[in-house]
Amino acid sequence: MTRESYPAAPREETADVLHGITVPDPYRWLEDPESPETERWLVAQAELFKRESEPQRFKSRIAELLKSGSVGAPAWRGGRYFFSRRTPEQEHAVYYVVEPDGAGGTERALVDPMALDPSGLTTLDAVQPDKEGRLLAYQISVGGDEESVLYVVDVATGTRIEGPIDRCRYSPIAWLPGGEAFYYVRRLPSTEVPEDERQFHRRVYLHRVGTSTEDDVMIFGDGMKMTNYYGVSVSRDGRWLQISASEGTAPRNDLWVADLTASPADRPELRVVQEGVDAQTGLVFGRDGRLYVHTDRDAPRARVCVTDPSRPEFEAWRDLIPQDPEAVLSDFAILDDLDSPVMLVGWTRHAISEITVHDLATGERIGQVPTPGLGSIGGISERPEGGHEAWFGYTDNTTPPTIQRYDARTGETTLWAASPGAVDVPEVRTEQVVYRSGDGTDVRMLIISPASGEGPRPTILYGYGGFGISMTPGYSASILSWVEAGGVYAIANLRGGGEEGEDWHRAGMLAHKQNVFDDFHAAAEHLIETGVTTAGQLGISGGSNGGLLVGAALTQRPDLYRAVVCSAPLLDMIRYEKFGLGATWNVEYGSADDPEQFGWLRSYSPYHHVEEGVRYPATLFTVFQSDTRVHPLHAWKMCAALQHATAGDGPILLRNETEVGHGARSISRTVDLSADTLTFMARQLGL
Numbered sequence: 276m277t278r279e280s281y282p283a284a285p286r287e288e289t290a291d292v293l294h295g296i297t298v299p300d301p302y303r304w305l306e307d308p309e310s311p312e313t314e315r316w317l318v319a320q321a322e323l324f325k326r327e328s329e330p331q332r333f334k335s336r337i338a339e340l341l342k343s344g345s346v347g348a349p350a351w352r353g354g355r356y357f358f359s360r361r362t363p364e365q366e367h368a369v370y371y372v373v374e375p376d377g378a379g380g381t382e383r384a385l386v387d388p389m390a391l392d393p394s395g396l397t398t399l400d401a402v403q404p405d406k407e408g409r410l411l412a413y414q415i416s417v418g419g420d421e422e423s424v425l426y427v428v429d430v431a432t433g434t435r436i437e438g439p440i441d442r443c444r445y446s447p448i449a450w451l452p453g454g455e456a457f458y459y460v461r462r463l464p465s466t467e468v469p470e471d472e473r474q475f476h477r478r479v480y481l482h483r484v485g486t487s488t489e490d491d492v493m494i495f496g497d498g499m500k501m502t503n504y505y506g507v508s509v510s511r512d513g514r515w516l517q518i519s520a521s522e523g524t525a526p527r528n529d530l531w532v533a534d535l536t537a538s539p540a541d542r543p544e545l546r547v548v549q550e551g552v553d554a555q556t557g558l559v560f561g562r563d564g565r566l567y568v569h570t571d572r573d574a575p576r577a578r579v580c581v582t583d584p585s586r587p588e589f590e591a592w593r594d595l596i597p598q599d600p601e602a603v604l605s606d607f608a609i610l611d612d613l614d615s616p617v618m619l620v621g622w623t624r625h626a627i628s629e630i631t632v633h634d635l636a637t638g639e640r641i642g643q644v645p646t647p648g649l650g651s652i653g654g655i656s657e658r659p660e661g662g663h664e665a666w667f668g669y670t671d672n673t674t675p676p677t678i679q680r681y682d683a684r685t686g687e688t689t690l691w692a693a694s695p696g697a698v699d700v701p702e703v704r705t706e707q708v709v710y711r712s713g714d715g716t717d718v719r720m721l722i723i724s725p726a727s728g729e730g731p732r733p734t735i736l737y738g739y740g741g742f743g744i745s746m747t748p749g750y751s752a753s754i755l756s757w758v759e760a761g762g763v764y765a766i767a768n769l770r771g772g773g774e775e776g777e778d779w780h781r782a783g784m785l786a787h788k789q790n791v792f793d794d795f796h797a798a799a800e801h802l803i804e805t806g807v808t809t810a811g812q813l814g815i816s817g818g819s820n821g822g823l824l825v826g827a828a829l830t831q832r833p834d835l836y837r838a839v840v841c842s843a844p845l846l847d848m849i850r851y852e853k854f855g856l857g858a859t860w861n862v863e864y865g866s867a868d869d870p871e872q873f874g875w876l877r878s879y880s881p882y883h884h885v886e887e888g889v890r891y892p893a894t895l896f897t898v899f900q901s902d903t904r905v906h907p908l909h910a911w912k913m914c915a916a917l918q919h920a921t922a923g924d925g926p927i928l929l930r931n932e933t934e935v936g937h938g939a940r941s942i943s944r945t946v947d948l949s950a951d952t953l954t955f956m957a958r959q960l961g962l
Contacts, residue, residue, distance in 0.1 A: 276926045281918040282319030291849070294870045298849055298883065302912040306854075308900070313911070320914070320929040327926050332957055333756050334950035340752035341942055343675035344696040348666050349373075351658045352408030355430065357385070358678075359402075363696035366395045366941040370402050370413070372430055385433060386413050395941040396934055403448035404430070406513070406659070410454040410484070414443055419901040419936020421445075425459065427484060440488055444474075447506055451540060452513035456483045458494065460505045468501075474856060474903070475501040479518060481541050492541040495531075496520070502859045509535075510560035511659045515584060516543050517558050523859030524742055526777060527553050532587055548587045555777075560584060561609060562661050563616070563635070567595070569607065574598035576776035579607055579620070579638075595638040596620055602629070603745075603776045608655040609635060610683045612663045617683055619644060619665055621655050625707070625719050626747045626774045628652035630667070632683070644681050645688040650674065651747040666691060671748045672723055673700050673755070701759040702726040705748070710801035712770075713793045716782075719774070720798050721746075722807065723754060724763040733762045733960035734808035736799055740769030740791035741820035742863055743780035753949040762962050763807055767798040769824075784863050786875050792827045799828075799835050811837050814892075814956045818842035819905055819937065826881030826913060829892050838925065838959035839894040840952045843902055843937055846909040848880035849873075854906040882909070885916040893925025893959045897932070897948060904937040925959060 286301040305313055342363035349356040354375035361368035367388040374381050384390075388397045400414040400423045411430055414423035423446065426438030442462040449458040463476040478496035482488065495518050496505060506519040506528075514536055521528040529550045533543035549556055554572035561567055566587055568580040576599055580592035595618075596604065602622035610617050616635040621628065628651050630644035646652065650671025657665045663683045670676045675698065680691035704726050709717050724732070735757060739746055746766050754764045768774040771783025771791040783791040799815070802808050815836050817825040822844020829839045849867045851857040865872030877883060885891075896914050898907035910929065917927045930951060935944055956962070 276924065278919060278921075280323075281927070282316055282323065284316060284915040284919065286919065293849070293867060294873055296873075296877070298877070300847075300850075300912075302915045305911040305915060306906075306908045308908070316915075317911075317929075317931055321931060324928045324930050327928055328930075328951055328954060331950050331954050333753075333760070333953045334946060336756045336759070337752045337949050337953075338946045340698055340700070340755055341946065342696040343694045343698045343750070343752075345676050346678055346692045346694050347676075348654060348656050348668050348678050349691075350404060350656065352404045352406060355404075355408040357402070357404050357408075357411070358692070360692075360695060361942075365389065366943060367398065367939075370399060370411075372408075372411075383433070385411055385428060385430065386415075388415065391415065392417070395943070398939040400939070401446070401448070403450065405450040405454040405457070406452050406511070407454055410436070410450075412437075412448045412450075412457065412459075414446065416444075418934045419899055419938070419940065420903050421936055421938060422903065437484055440482070445504065447508065449507045449509045449516075451509060451535075454484065456481060456540065458482075458507045458509065458516070460507065461488075461491075471853075472501055475858065477503060477505055479505050479507050494518075494541070494543065495545070504859070506557075511562065512560070515558075515560045516540075516545075518545065519557070521555075523862045525862035526555060526743055526780060528555055530556050530558070532558065532584075534584075546587065549589060552589075558587070559607075559609075562611060563609075567607070567609075568592055569604070571777045575778040576600075576602065577604035579604065579618070596633060597638075601625070603773065606655055608657045608665050609661075610657060610663050610665060611635070611661045613683055617641070619655050619681070619683075621652055621667075623651075623745060623747060623774065626721070626745055626768050627707075628747065630655065630681075642686065645686075647671075647674065647677070647679065647688075649748070651749055670750045672705050672721075672750065673703060675700075675750045701755055703755065703758050708801070708805075710797060712790070712797040714790070716770070716790075716794070718770070718794050718797065719768045720801070721748065721766045721768075722763060722802075723758050723765070724807070725758055725761060730763065730807045731809045731812055732807065733812045733957070733962040734765060734802055734814070735762065735956055735960075736765045736767065736795070736802065736813065736815045737821070738767045738769050738791075738795050738798070738815075738817055738824050739819075739821040740767075740771035740783050740794065740824055742771075743773035743777065744820075745773040747774075753953060756949075757953055757956075757962075760957070760962055762957075762960070763802075765798065765802060765807070767795060769794040769798075771820075785865050785872070788864065788875065789879060791824060792831060792879065795824060795828055796832050796835060799832075810835060812960050814838035814840070814960050816840040816842075816952070816956075818844070818897075820845065822846070822905075822910075823848070823881070827879050827884075829894060830881045830884040831879070833889055833891045833923075836892045838956055839892050840897065840956065841894060841910065841913075842897040842952075843899060843905050843907075844881075844896070844909050844913070845905055846880070846913040847882040848876040849883065851909070854908060855902070856904050882913050882916060885913070885920050887920045888922050889920065890923035891917055891921040891925075891927070892923065893927070893955075895928045895930060895952065895955045897930045897952060899935045899937060900931060900933040901936045907931065928955070
């Protein structure tokens with residue numbers, strides 16, 4: 276396509292001078308979504324996308340593979356258990372309660388997003404039953420804005436008894452025994468903070484059920500950093516309160532505990548566990564009276580320590596499960612209705628999950644939990660009152676989510692619940708390879724390809740590389756549809772992620788962010804050198820921080836990639852802190868307000884590295900108008916810049932979707948988005 280084929284987008288002379296350097300921003304006018312100019316431009320982009328994206332492929336096959344549905348692990352409370360399930364026909368998962376066996380083991384729907392809102396725009400963000408299983412707190416949001424509103428229902432009747440309580444985005448719920456009160460996190464009212472800080476300023480409150488939120492007592496957070504996130508929990512027996520604080524998404528937290536038998540719930544006497552320490556730590560108060568500490572302090576792959584609750588400070592910790600030289604310790608559960616109680620410990624070893632069994636007293640490894648295959652395990656849970664059983668989620672590239680049950684008395688793992696829909700999953704071949712990045716670092720990559728035949732084939736390379744998030748195997752209708760059609764899908768475990776522990780994360784953040792992009796370029800070169808694909812058949816894909824990844828990739832190595840799908844991306848890294856939740860991420864990326872950090876950001880900011888006359892890859896930006904995490908302005912500005920600059924013949928397109936946000940969405944919306952992105956890739960890569 277030529278420059279004249281694209282909607283008109285005036286280039287302005289807008290620029291900032293930062294630390295003595297002029298930073299042009301010719302499309303700043305696109306930062307205003309409500310201006311008539313932006314609205315006209317978006318309408319024209321939508322018309323262009325529609326012309327260029329038809330006929331759509333893959334939609335029916337993706338929909339078929341998503342008919343597997345889904346199922347969640349059970350949460351046991353007072354004889355009842357709670358779980359989520361989505362059947363093949365449902366747009367959203369429904370949250371259920373199952374009554375004790377004495378009542379016939381009957382299940383009832385407690386929260387059905389479609390019953391609340393038949394339009395499908397309402398999503399269920401979080402749930403938390405009280406300790407006795409009599410009340411359920413749940414949070415919902417509308418249109419993808421993630422601005423959660425909190426309600427409480429009576430489990431026996433399904434009647435709402437509390438809410439709406441607004442400003443509860445990302446709020447944990449910590450019930451006190453008896454269900455009469457809970458701690459939660461809520462933002463300050465918008466009238467009390469500057470307009471550009473309304474997404475921040477969280478506080479921990481105590482709320483008594485049946486009273487006005489005006490009477491809620493502020494427990495914690497006053498006078499602390501405006502970008503702080505807070506965690507709050509209460510031990511199973513109701514004695515111990517735990518509060519954590521982290522500055523934005525920083526990989527560290529401060530931590531306090533209070534004994535609620537020694538101080539009142541509305542004035543807990545908090546004691547420091549760790550403060551000002553560059554590490555992440557969480558506590559579990561065991562039924563045996565011991566305090567279990569999950570920490571990466573002095574252990575970047577994490578360890579479990581043990582101490583007495585009366586001595587929670589670091590000096591009293593002693594190793595129970597030491598750091599492993601290869602695997603990352605992800606979580607644990609305690610099973611104590613046994614002659615010799617055990618601890619189940621979850622690990623990821625080079626992004627593949629496993630569970631080991633240890634003597635609870637000594638930490639000695641005494642066995643391993645059988646798992647269905649080489650995949651991902653999602654959380655290990657046990658009954659709060661103790662027992663000999665544990666449940667965990669399992670999935671891999673060809674297995675829809677299942678819930679497995681482990682019996683410590685027999686040592687056996689059995690299927691507890693499968694995703695409810697039957698699907699015909701295509702046969703694929705999965706292998707994990709090791710390649711070398713530019714500085715000699717070994718990086719792993721998962722390659723999913725057709726079961727028979729050899730390359731080169733049209734290939735999509737996916738990556739994320741940020742915030743310590745690990746890319747692990749999982750069921751994906753989109754990936755399976757692509758591979759079934761003859762393509763290859765590769766997922767690189769880049770630095771910046773958590774696959775190899777916190778050191779791996781930090782090797783790809785702040786001043787080291789370029790390592791992430793170098794790892795990605797090296798993955799592409801490995802795929803080409805080993806005959807999996809060619810530069811003319813290679814596309815790249817990423818979303819959010821992964822959108823930043825592919826944005827940097829296409830500007831740094833436009834010769835290496837044929838096509839790009841860039842979803843909900845960060846692309847203007849000079850101004851990212853001014854929009855959405857950007858101010859909470861400067862602990863990951865750095866801040867343009869700091870001269871040194873400005874240098875890091877300017878060195879790779881994709882929007883500022885678009886140059887006229889370069890043959891850029893065909894690029895599809897997919898963004899969501901209600902996204903309150905990453906503002907779509909990043910993609911709008913970058914799209915306009917590329918449409919103006921590119922000398923390539925591949926199209927630069929924008930798919931701008933309304934009434935959805937960064938996270939959860941209905942299944943039909945998921946199908947449409949996946950089909951559009953695969954159609955684009957297939958057309959550009961020759962599938």
